[in-house]
Amino acid sequence: MRRADRLFLLIHALRGRRSAITAQRLAETLEVSLRTVYRDVADLQRSGVPIEGEAGVGYMLRKGSDIPPLMFTPDELEALVVGTRFVRAFGGVRLGREAAAALLKIEAVLPPELRERSQRTRIFAPQVDRLExxxxxxxxxxxxxxxxxxxxxxxxxxxxxxxxxxxxxxxxxxxxxxxxxxxxxxxxxxxxxxxxxxxxxxxxxxxxxxxxxxxxxxxxxxxxxxxxxxx
CATH class of the missing domain: 2.30.30.100 (SH3 type barrels.)
Incomplete structure (x- = not known):
């Protein structure tokens, strides 16, 4: 599993929980070692993700907070959506498919108001019959x-x-x-x-x-x- 995918799944496992989840449970869910969980949690905390807890106790997202997509401004989010559309239109079949998958991961964890904003942008790159x-x-x-x-x-x-x-x-x-x-x-x-x-x-x-x-x-x-x- 790619590290970016693992971090996404780790945050998703913490999202919406009312009680802490142990590092051991996270390791079993992600099929990685305890050491990897500790390192990933520490990296996420340093990057600003509001994870509370410690080794041996468990982890959870700080009450009233959400996960990293809240750090996107509406304009940044629109840039991601438009960029994905351009990659799908001009980047070839493989990159277009992967760009669309990446955007789905981002939108899956957006708060409702930002998710709606991502769907309202009026910049398009139609996928017509072309070399790509x-x-x-x-x-x-x-x-x-x-x-x-x-x-x-x-x-x-x-x-x-x-x-x-x-x-x-x-x-x-x-x-x-x-x-x-x-x-x-x-x-x-x-x-x-x-x-x-x-x-x-x-x-x-x-x-x-x-x-x-x-x-x-x-x-x-x-x-x-x-x-x-x-x-």
């Missing part, structure tokens, strides 16, 4: 995170197609279009590839090792000023 829904962005993202060498059939401005073996380093969204930043083995240099010009692609089965001379930091230095995608 094809699975291509998900596949490119997987190649970036997995350091997979990709073989591309890539079309240039004049419609000519070349085959490239690339080391994908990052994806960048320019408010309407994506680029894939990579080290191109054909050109022996950094290149930006537009996904809508990728005619075909497949992993070669090779995993590359990112080195300083052609890694992400070197790429970012090379493209520090925005420019058009290259071929």
């Amino acid at each position: 829904n094809s699975g291509l962005i998900d596949d490119l993202h997987a190649a970036v995170t997995g350091a997979q060498v990709l073989r591309l059939d890539y079309s240039d401005n004049d419609g000519r197609t070349t085959q490239r073996d690339i080391e994908p380093l990052c994806l960048a969204f320019w408010g309407g279009s994506w680029t894939l930043g990579a080290w191109c083995r054909l050109r022996c240099d950094f290149r930006n590839f537009r996904p809508d010009r990728i005619v075909g692609y497949a992993p070669t089965g090779e995993i590359f090792v990112e080195v300083r001379e052609r890694g992400l930091e070197a790429y970012l230095r090379a493209v520090s000023a925005p420019r058009d995608a290259q071929g």
